Amino acid sequence: MNSSLNDKSQQVSLKFVTLVSIISALGGLLFGFDTAVVSGAIGFMKERFLLNEVQVGWAVSSLIIGCIFGAAGAGVLSDRFGRKKVMIVAAILFIIGSVGSALPDTFSDYIIARIIGGLGIGITSTLCPLYNAEIAPAKYRGRLVALNQLATVTGIFLVYFINTAIAGYGDDAWDISTAWRWMFGVGIIPGVLFLILLFFVPESPRWLIKQKRAEQSLPILIRIHGEELAKKEVLDIKRSFQEESGSIRQLFSPALRLALIVGVGLAVLQQVTGINAVMYYAPEIFKATGAGTDASLSQTILVGMINFIFTILAIWLIDRVGRKALLLIGSASMAICLVVIGAAFQMGETSGTLVLIFILLYVASFAISLGPVVWVILSEIFPNRIRGKATALASMALWIADYIVSQTFPPMLASAGPAITFWIFAIMSLFTFFFTWKAVPETKGKSLEEIESLWSQSKA
Structure with a gap:
């Protein structure tokens, strides 16, 4: 009888925490939508504003400037005001950015709007996985945090359909004058949905305990773990706060230096292995293989579908x-795919399906590994008291790397050529494999407090 009641209680708890995690993960949907929408719009904007290659890079990467500052401020702001309040601010910034990106008369107006939207994306990219990690039971934390990545690739996938539908609505002149505005404007819908639903989620129980409001955190933890485990969780969290100074300097101490190296290292490597160059510029890459505009947009949808399917597989596998293990398998496979893609461009064998097949395999490899796993690890490896600041630091490093890749990719593609470009990404993927093998610990099944003690036992 007791076993039956416990099972029923666990099902109710899991349903509650999953629902809350899904709402938080909608921030990932905004992330995916806003970073990918430009892939369909950039060709039309290039004609509308007469952009050169450097300006094309700026049109894509201006969002990331906002993301860098949003991620940088997310930790301090969320430590002071709470995860929930700062996520609400992020949703508002995203909506403002979507409206502004759809209505600009000049290229400069567009850039300002994209930076504002980027502030919101930088905040959500940091706080949504962090929030899910802080609210999830250890047993399910991997998949619940990875929901954020699933939402991200869902946003990317939906954008490809939306962009294709909008581009097909009118003629070429309409596409150049109006279609790209609608592509950005549609983002208002998920932004408003995210904003409304955030009012129905609880604050992070770990943040509440940090603020000495344990009595407010206990009902939330009871709904997640049940009464007995919730009380133990409160004591464990309190103990972890007593052992920490809360200063960012603590991250540079011998006990936690390795955590900082792993977090920042994986954040940077996720980007310099080339995924966002492929996702942002997918239609332009396929045009380089000889595909027409319509065919390149259709192939881009296929990229989004593979990304979506393999992210679901990663969520099933991660716990x-x-x-x-997923990082090792994925990074090795990515390196192989990138070598083959580069070789195809080098030998001029791009007219068939070879490049498409290996781009899809590369995206699948990323989607099952670096895509979701890096965000999961970033959300769980840092100590309770400084998790907000430390995750923000790693997220900021990720966005800086993303900016460098997206800003330099068009000129590098034009000057060095696609073969050299993809081979550089292959070298970075190979480095990721060895970095993971040597430096990254396994965190599966461990509580956040257990992971924290893991670093103390293995001083760098």
Whole structure:
């Protein structure tokens, strides 16, 4: 009888925490939508504003400037005001950015709007996985945090359909004058949905305990773990706060230096292995293989579908296989795919399906590994008291790397050529494999407090 009641209680708890995690993960949907929408709009904007290659890079990467500052401020702001309030601010910034990106008369107006939207994306990219990690039971934390990445690739996938539908609505002149405005404007819908639903989620129980409001955190933890485990969780969290100074300097201490190296290292490597160059510029890459505009947009939808399917597979595997194993398999596979893609461009064998097949395999490899796993690891490896600041630091490093890749990719593609460009990404993927093998610990099944003690036991 007791076993039956416990099972029923666990099902109710899991339903509650999953629902809350899904709402938080909608921030990932905004992330995916806003970073990918430009892939369909950039060709039309290039004609509308007569952009050169450097300006094309700026049109894409201006969002990321906002993301860098949004991620940088997310930790301090969320530590002071709470995860929930700062996510609400992020949703408002995203909506303002979507409206502004759809209505500009000049290229400068567009850039300002994209930076504002980027502030919101930088905040959500940091706080949504962090929030899910802080509210999830250890057993399910990997998949619940990875929901954020699923939402991100869902946003990317939906954008490809939306962009294709909008581009097909009118003639070429309409596309150049109006279609790209609608592509950005549609983002208002998920932004408003996210904003409304955030009012129905609780504050992070770990943040509440940090603010000495344990009595407010206990009902939330009871709904997640049940009464007995919730009381133990409160004591464990309180103990972890007593052992920490809360200063960012603590991250540079011998006990936690390795956590900082792993977090920042994986954040940077996720970007310099080339995924966002492929996602942002997918239609332009396929045009380089000889595909027409319509065919390149259709192939881009296929990229989004593969990204979506393999992210779902990663969510199923991440708490079974583990974080480290997925990173090793994915990074090795990415390196192989990138070598083949580069070789195809080098030999001029791009007219068939070879490049498309290996781009899809590369995206699948990323989607099952670096895509979701890096965000999961960033959300769980840092100590309770400084998790907000430390995750923000790693997220900021990720966005800086993203900016460098997206800003330099068009000129590099034009000057060095696609073969060299993809081979550089292959070298970075190979480095990721060895970095993971040597430095990244397995965190599957461990509570956040257990992971914290893991670093103390293995001083760098």
